[in-house]
Structures are given as C-alpha cells and as structure tokens.
Amino acid sequence: xxxxxxxxALIAGTGMALIAGPLGCIVVWRRLAYFGDTLSxxxxxxxALGLLLQVSLTLAVLGVCxxxxxxxxxxxxxxxxSSDALLGLLSHSSLAVGMVVLAWMSWVRIDLxxxxxxxxxxxxxxxxxxIWIGGVLVLAxxxxxxxxxxxxxxxxxxxxxxxxxxxxxxxxxMLLMAVVIAISMKLVGVLLITAMxxxxxxxxxxxxxxPERMALLSAISGVLAVAGGLFGSLRLDVxxxxxxxxxxxxxxxxxxxxxxxxxxxxxxxxx
Amino acid sequence: MxxxxxxxxxxKPLVSxxxxxxxxxxxxxxxxxxxxxxxxxxxxxIGPNGSGKSTTARMVSxxxxxxxxxxDSAPKLRLSYVPQKLHVDWTLPLTVSRFMRLTARLSKxxxxxxxxxxxxxxxxxxxxxxxxxxxxxxAMLARAIARKPDLLVLDEPVxxxxxxxxxxxxxxxxxxRDRLNCGVLLISxxxxxxxxxxxxxxxxNGHVCCQGTPTxxxxxxxxxxxxxxxxAATLAVYQHHHDHMHLPDGTVRxxxxxxxxxxxxxxxxxxxxxxxxxxxxxxxxxxxxxxG
Numbered sequence: 001x002x003x004x005x006x007x008x009a010l011i012a013g014t015g016m017a018l019i020a021g022p023l024g025c026i027v028v029w030r031r032l033a034y035f036g037d038t039l040s041x042x043x044x045x046x047x048a049l050g051l052l053l054q055v056s057l058t059l060a061v062l063g064v065c066x067x068x069x070x071x072x073x074x075x076x077x078x079x080x081x082s083s084d085a086l087l088g089l090l091s092h093s094s095l096a097v098g099m100v101v102l103a104w105m106s107w108v109r110i111d112l113x114x115x116x117x118x119x120x121x122x123x124x125x126x127x128x129x130x131i132w133i134g135g136v137l138v139l140a141x142x143x144x145x146x147x148x149x150x151x152x153x154x155x156x157x158x159x160x161x162x163x164x165x166x167x168x169x170x171x172x173x174m175l176l177m178a179v180v181i182a183i184s185m186k187l188v189g190v191l192l193i194t195a196m197x198x199x200x201x202x203x204x205x206x207x208x209x210x211p212e213r214m215a216l217l218s219a220i221s222g223v224l225a226v227a228g229g230l231f232g233s234l235r236l237d238v239x240x241x242x243x244x245x246x247x248x249x250x251x252x253x254x255x256x257x258x259x260x261x262x263x264x265x266x267x268x269x270x271x
Numbered sequence: 272m273x274x275x276x277x278x279x280x281x282x283k284p285l286v287s288x289x290x291x292x293x294x295x296x297x298x299x300x301x302x303x304x305x306x307x308x309x310x311x312x313x314x315x316x317i318g319p320n321g322s323g324k325s326t327t328a329r330m331v332s333x334x335x336x337x338x339x340x341x342x343d344s345a346p347k348l349r350l351s352y353v354p355q356k357l358h359v360d361w362t363l364p365l366t367v368s369r370f371m372r373l374t375a376r377l378s379k380x381x382x383x384x385x386x387x388x389x390x391x392x393x394x395x396x397x398x399x400x401x402x403x404x405x406x407x408x409x410a411m412l413a414r415a416i417a418r419k420p421d422l423l424v425l426d427e428p429v430x431x432x433x434x435x436x437x438x439x440x441x442x443x444x445x446x447x448r449d450r451l452n453c454g455v456l457l458i459s460x461x462x463x464x465x466x467x468x469x470x471x472x473x474x475x476n477g478h479v480c481c482q483g484t485p486t487x488x489x490x491x492x493x494x495x496x497x498x499x500x501x502x503a504a505t506l507a508v509y510q511h512h513h514d515h516m517h518l519p520d521g522t523v524r525x526x527x528x529x530x531x532x533x534x535x536x537x538x539x540x541x542x543x544x545x546x547x548x549x550x551x552x553x554x555x556x557x558x559x560x561x562x563g
Contacts, residue, residue: 029363151373154359161332161352161424162374208364209398 005121006234012123013226013244015131016184016196019138021219023180024197025204025211026173029153033198034084035072038091039177040193042068043185044098047115051108052101058130058182065178068094073174095190118189118241120230127186134183138176145169150211188241199248200225206255221251284309285348285422285454286331290340293326300326302339303478308422308454313445313468315457315485318475324458325355325426327475331456332424348422351415355426355458365399367391367410375418385417389443404431408440416447422454423447429459441468 027036043061050060068090075086102110111119123131142149145168152159152166159166184193200222201214208214228251229244236243284307292302301323308314308331316324329335330342332352359365371382386392389409394402402410408428415423425444429437445468448455457469473482 029360031360147374154363154365154370154373155354155357157329157332157334157354158352158357159374160334161329161350162418163350164374202362205362205364209366209396210364210369214364 005123006230008123008125008128009120009230009240010227012128012131012187013120013230014223015128015135016180016187017200017222017226018219019135019142019180020184020193020196021200021204021217021222022139022142022215023173023176024201024222025215025218026149026153027177027194027197028201028205029211033194034087034091036177036181036194036197038072038087038094039065039068039181040185040190041091041095041098043181043190043193044115045094045101046098046182047110047185048098048101048105051105051110061185062178062182064094065181066175069174069178073171114189115185116189116191117239118185118187118192120187120240120244123186131183131187134179138179141172142176145172146212149173188244192241192245195245195248196222196225199245199252203248203252203255206258221255222248225251282309283345284343285345286456287343288327288330288337288340289343291327291330291337291342292339293323293330293335294338299477301475301477304330304340304475305479306331306473306482308456310421310454311448311452312470313448313455313457314471314473315459315469316473316475317459318480322475323477324475328352328424328426328456328458331422345421349418349420350422350424351418351420353411353415353423353425353428355430357411359400361400366396367399367402367413368395370399370410371414371417373414377417381417385413388416388447389413390439405433405436408432412440412443416451419451420453422456423451424456426458428457444468 027033042064046061046064047057049064050057053060072083072087072090076083099112102108102112102115114122148159148164148166149169149172151162151164152169156166159169180197181193184196188196201218203221204214204217207217225248226244228247230240232238232247233240233243287307288304290302291304293300294302304323304327306314306327316327318324326335330337332350333342333344334352336342367386368382371377371385377385382395383392386395389412391406391409391413394406394410397406399407399410408431412425412428415425423444428444429440432440444455444457447453448468469485471482472485474480
C-alpha cells in the first residue's frame with residue numbers, strides 16, 4: 001500500500017496536519033504568524049547549509065530553525081527592539097541568503113520550486129517515519145506543556161505569578177515550532193508552511209468554545225485540507241502543496257459563511 | 272473596624288520585601304520598598320499613577336525580580352494573582368469554566384463553589400470576552416480563590432464595577448481573607464471603601480512614603496482637621512497631596528520648591544498615622560522633612 005505515491009502523500013500530509021493543527025492554534029492566539037514565516041524562511045537557509053556541509057537536510061533545517069528561534073527569543077527580551085521589524089529582517093534575509101547560497105552551489109542540482117512550494121508526492125517511506133515519529137514526540141511534549149503554555153498565552157504575568165514558568169514553556173514551544181517546520185518543509189514548501197499553521201486554526205475557531213476543542217478541530221480541519229488538496233491536485237493536475245493550502249482556504253471560507261446558528265449547533269453536536 | 276487575629280507573634284510573613292526596587296531603562300520604577308504580608312492580613316497599596324503600585328505587586332508575585340533589595344517568600348507559597356489588565360482576544364475561545372482551570376486542576380465542586388461565592392455561577396459556560404466589566408472582575412476573583420491561595424495579590428480588582436458592586440466585592444474579599452485565612456495584597460484607588468477591611472495601608476510615591484493602619488488615619492485629629500467630616504465619604508484620603516513631585520526628567524521637586532535628584536526613601540515621613548502629609552504636618556515636619 002505504501003508503494004503508491006498517493007497513499008504515501010496522504011499519510012505524510014495527515015501526520016503533518018495533526019501536529020500543525022494544535023501548534024497553529026497557539027500561533028494564532030499569540031499572533032505569531034510572522035514568527036512562523038520567519039522560521040520557515042530560515043528553513044531554506046538550513047537546506048543550503050545541509051547541502052554545503054553534506055549533512056541530513058532535515059537535521060540541518062532543524063538546526064537552523066532552532067538557532068533562529070533562540071536568537072529571536074533572546075532579542076525579544078530586549079523590549080526596545082521592534083519585534084515586527086526584527087522578524088521581517090530575519091525572515092527575508094534568511095530566505096535571500098538561502099537562495100544565494102543555493103544558486104552559488106552550481107555543482108548541486110536542486111529543485112528550488114520543490115523547496116519553496118513542497119513536493120508531497122515525492123515523500124519516501126523514511127520521510128513518513130520521520131514525520132510520524134517526530135509528530136508523536138511533538139504532540140506528547142505539547143500535551144505536557146499545554147497547561148502552562150496556554151496559561152501564559154492568556155496572560156504571561158498571571159502564569160509567571162502562579163508558578164507556571166512561562167519562560168520554559170515558551171522555549172519548548174519555539175523548539176516544537178522548529179521541529180514542525182523541518183517536518184513540513186518537504187510537504188508544502190517553505191512559503192506555505194505558515195498557511196498550514198494558521199488557516200486550519202482559523203477554520204476551527206468558528207466551531208470552538210474552548211482551546212482544547214479548537215486544537216482538535218484545527219487538526220481535523222488540516223487533515224481534511226490535505227485530503228481535499230491531494231485529490232484536487234490529482235484530478236486537476238496542479239501542484240499539490242498549493243492545492244492543499246487552497247483546500248484549507250475553501251474550508252475556512254465555508255466555515256465563515258455558514259450561518260452562526262448552524263455553526264454552534266454543529267459545535268455542540270459532536271462535543 | 273476589623274482587627275485581624277491571625278497574625279500571631281512569631282508568625283513569619285508570607286512575603287516580605289526589604290529595600291526592594293525595580294529599575295527599567297535607567298529609571299527606578301519604585302525603590303526602597305519595605306513591606307511584609309502576614310497570613311490573614313490585608314495590605315493595601317495606594318498612591319498616584321506611576322507611583323509603583325503595580326510594580327510592587329509584581330515583585331511580591333515573583334513576576335519581576337527586584338534590581339535592588341531582596342524578597343523573601345514562605346516556602347511552597349501558593350499565590351493567586353489578579354492582574355490589572357487581562358485581554359482575551361477573539362481568536363481565543365475561552366469560557367469561564369476553562370478560565371477557572373487556567374493554572375490549577377479543580378474538581379467540579381471546587382469550581383462551582385468559587386463561582387457561587389463570587390455570584391457568577393450562572394455564567395459558568397459563558398465566553399470570557401462576552402462578560403461585562405463587573406462579571407469579568409468576579410470571574411478573575413473566582414479563579415484566584417479557587418486555587419485556595421496562601422496569598423492573594425489583587426491589582427485593582429474592582430475596576431469597571433459600579434459603586435454598589437464595588438462594596439460587595441470588597442466585602443467578599445474581606446470575607447475570603449477570613450475563610451481562606453490567606454494574606455491579601457490589594458491595590459486600590461478607592462481607599463474610602465476598603466478602609467474598613469484593610470489592616471495596613473502603604474502609600475507609594477516611587478518609594479514607600481508612609482504606612483500605617485487606616486484606623487489610625489481615620490481617627491487622627493490631623494485627618495479630621497485636614498479633610499473634615501465628609502472625609503469618610505470622599506476620595507480625600509486617596510487624593511492627598513504629596514509633598515514632593517517626581518518630574519519627567521527624574522528629579523524631584525519638593526514642597527518648598529527645591530529640586531533634588533532623589534526623593535530619599537530612607538527619610539521623610541514614616542509616621543504611623545499616614546495620610547496627613549500635605550500641609551498639616553506642622554511641627555512634626557521639622558524633624559523628619561526633606562532637608563537635603
């Protein structure tokens with residue numbers, strides 16, 4: 001069964017959506033969309049460095065993402081720096097440096113479009129193993145830090161005063177983000193990862209009356225988007241990464257235009 | 272007037288600050304704060320805007336570490352904090368019930384009881400951002416007490432609450448102190464209402480400018496002379512004039528017009544009956560004033 005590229009893509013995409021859903025909720029609640037962009041753009045630099053140093057690309061991407069996340073964390077604590085400008089600077093410069101390094105390495109043939117927009121139909125069994133093992137680990141760690149992380153999302157000072165250690169949960173969260181981006185890059189590409197974090201979470205918001213429910217529905221909505229996008233891309237012969245994001249967008253639009261009464265009814269129905 | 276019978280001799284404070292101060296961007300937000308909060312005691316912080324009330328509450332809560340001086344907390348102190356501002360964004364679905372469990376695991380009964388105590392049991396499943404100002408403050412208080420804290424830090428817990436609601440909330444806080452036998456650090460703009468329940472009033476103005484029991488303040492002849500009979504029903508106690516003013520450039524202008532670099536947390540008027548240091552000082556002033 002795993003020999004069929006389409007099934008492999010579906011399994012890999014489902015794994016990605018399941019972890020991107022809950023993390024994406026935190027991204028939306030904390031207004032970290034730009035942070036997600038920055039990390040995913042830095043992933044391209046990771047690919048370039050991985051090729052240059054001839055190490056595993058996933059590990060190189062993970063390393064660069066963790067580095068950028070820690071750098072941001074350190075710079076964030078200096079309140080006098082505008083984090084908006086800082087993120088923009090890091091985001092686009094790492095993207096540009098990554099592309100320059102890739103272009104400079106004329107001896108390696110790489111598919112730049114594949115890096116930017118993903119190539120989910122090319123995932124191997126090894127990729128699937130990385131995604132699912134990594135995914136289970138990410139979700140397990142997220143479950144462990146969920147209460148303090150959520151408390152600090154609602155109010156950082158309150159969490160700090162009541163022994164929730166927001167500094168630690170914030171650090172762990174950033175590392176998880178780096179893992180998710182390293183995992184998702186091959187599937188949807190560096191330019192579209194943030195979409196998989198944000199759009200399913202935004203869709204889930206319409207049906208949620210609690211954070212845990214929103215995290216769950218966000219994961220489900222992401223899985224639906226992956227399935228819909230893959231089928232659509234097969235039928236219409238369009239690139240699958242963008243097709244998945246378009247499917248996520250369609251779900252969001254449908255959820256938004258549904259009458260509020262119907263939404264809350266559905267929300268209660270499966271709770 | 273309530274007299275606390277919890278602070279027995281030899282009881283150790285829940286939290287004490289000694290000469291504590293916080294500096295940001297080269298400016299002291301507050302400094303030289305000495306205070307101790309005992310179990311069963313309500314300590315109220317008053318002072319003008321920017322006088323360091325919230326900063327002091329953050330130090331006590333452990334959110335900010337003092338840049339000078341020290342803080343001592345009782346081991347395994349269980350603290351509940353009600354921040355001055357808490358904004359819940361639209362993107363964040365949060366019911367009162369989930370909010371109650373933000374930092375603690377509660378049984379259904381514990382949650383129910385705290386909500387009933389603050390009078391919002393009917394709002395258990397309401398979304399936080401749909402609550403009115405008063406309901407929201409009650410939800411914050413309910414969440415804080417459901418944890419059964421040793422120390423309750425309340426940063427302006429009655430803002431946005433109408434006058435009768437205010438009195439009810441203060442009565443509730445005072446009752447909670449008795450039921451939970453916890454210490455309370457209260458920041459308030461409405462000293463005239465909290466007076467009855469407060470054991471200790473600390474007036475901040477960049478440092479501790481005076482402290483004492485509200486009874487002493489209310490009973491003192493200086494207080495009556497200064498504010499008259501209407502004092503108890505007005506904000507007069509809070510809106511007393513400070514004898515010096517912190518200027519934007521960090522210097523301090525004193526009542527006599529002189530300007531100095533600091534306001535001398537060590538000296539000044541730390542007399543026990545507090546709030547008459549406007550111009551009613553008279554002879555007392557000579558010994559303790561701001562000379563130099």
